[in-house]
Amino acid sequence: MTADTRREALKNLVSTDGISFAATPILIGPAPYFDLAGEEFGSRLILTIGADGSEFCLRPDFTLPIAIEHLKSGASTPAAYGYLGPIFRQRTDGPAEFDQAGLELLALPDSDAALDRVIGFARAALDIYGIASPAIRVGSIDLFEAFLASCDMPDVWRPRIRARFGHPRAMTRLLDRLADPHKPMEGPKGIPQQGIADWVSELMLTNGLSLTESRGPDEIARRYLEKQALEAAHVPSHTIDLLRTYLAISGDTDQALSAIAELAERGGFALSGAIEDAAASVAQLRNSGRLSGLVFDAGFSPRLDYYTGITFEMTGKDGAVLVSGGQYDRLLKRLGAETEIPAVGCAVWVERLEASCGAGEAGQ
Incomplete structure (x- = not known):
């Protein structure tokens, strides 16, 4: 041809x-x-x-x-x-x-x-x-989200961890940061939360910065308060260890899903339904595509947060995604x-x- x-x-x-x-x-x-x-x-x-x-x-x-x-x-x-x-x-x-x-x-x-x-x-x-x-790598966003929802942590951190799923370097940096002791942020002492935007406005004007170009005082104040809340919310070390272990699981699909089931049991998570759904989707991918040698990578996801369920990529001998x-x-x-x-x-x-x-x- x-x-x-x-x-x-x-x-x-x-x-x-x-x-x-x-x-x-x-x-x-x-x-x-x-x-x-x-x-x-x-x-x-x-x-x-x-x-x-x-x-x-x-x-x-x-x-x-x-x-x-x-x-x-x-x-x-x-x-x-x-x-x-x-x-x-x-x-x-x-x-x-x-x-x-x-x-x-x-x-x-x-x-x-x-x-x-x-x-x-x-x-x-x-x-x-x-x-x-082709070599095939498979992941499940639903399974990771179910695992994340079961983890012991302040809710304020869950969307931020989810946002880094599929970004190995960004996820590693975030987990490394969470593993360090939290230090309180320095800020405008004695200023109530509702007055921080005014404080930012005055500081910007004093330094000759525009209040309308780029980020405005309200957005800067909101992000400052959000960061304070994050710094005050401690993620337990055992949760960080569980996440690192989960994200490192990769290999033969049956063995990888079994490893996730064992990890969930160790953490006391009820993930049997999500694991069964992932296994069914992998079997569907294998059978419908007449494919073999699938690798389930627990940390694999497209870098777009509107994806759900099963995701996959098929690569050639040189590793390029086809x-x-x-x-x-x-x-x-x-x-x-x-x-x-x-x-x-x-x-x-x-x-x-x-x-x-x-x-x-x-x-x-």
Whole structure:
């Protein structure tokens, strides 16, 4: 099969019966990416300004534009969207423009069947490029969130730990900080909480700083008070140890989930339901995709907090990610839907597949 034939087969895969081919605009508003994907992803956007001063970015992915357009037709309307086209991101290596293909299933009533369909799509894409045995890493956001909810700690820390899930370095820094004895913050002694914003305003004006540019006094005061509350909230050392142990679990899926069950028992956590759900999803991934050698990585998650449930990535022999995906039931609600809407999808890194396929043919 030639490169052109493979590309044509991929086009057919993303626009077959029952799939609407999504042709999203290349120029889109960047606000949803800053709001939902965070500063790390936002720093990779390629920004431009329109003639009227409006800010745009070159499309960095298809998932958010597809979800935004889907909301206009009704968030609870079942739909399947396929895509194939260029996306644009600043990268430390490689071109800033590259092609992605993918499938997004939104609001389908049977979430298990939807996951099966996405896994089957990923398998079919790999088959087009002759990738028979990719390495597969699997994670479960629901399982981590259930574990985190069971941990003994002040509630103020749970969202901050959750926000760092999938960011190993940031998580390590946070846990290291929590493991150190807390030192009280120095601050405006004798000033009541309701007066801190005024104190900040006066300090800013004294130093010639604008009260309207960048962060204002109210936001600075709020963050100061929030940080005080965090510093005063102690996380027990045994909780930090449990989190470190959980996040380090990785290996054969059955063995990894057994290790999590043992850890939960040691901590007195009731996680059997969440572990069973994760095991069922992993089995579904294995069977629907005709895959073997899956690795369950307890600390694995996309760096986007609207993901839920099972997530996965499939890599080639050089370790490059060829397919990545998972469930993201929170996204449509975060974009304005009244409730969470079942959603699952995957993205195919086309040029990596083409390079992997070419390398394989060269070695034959």
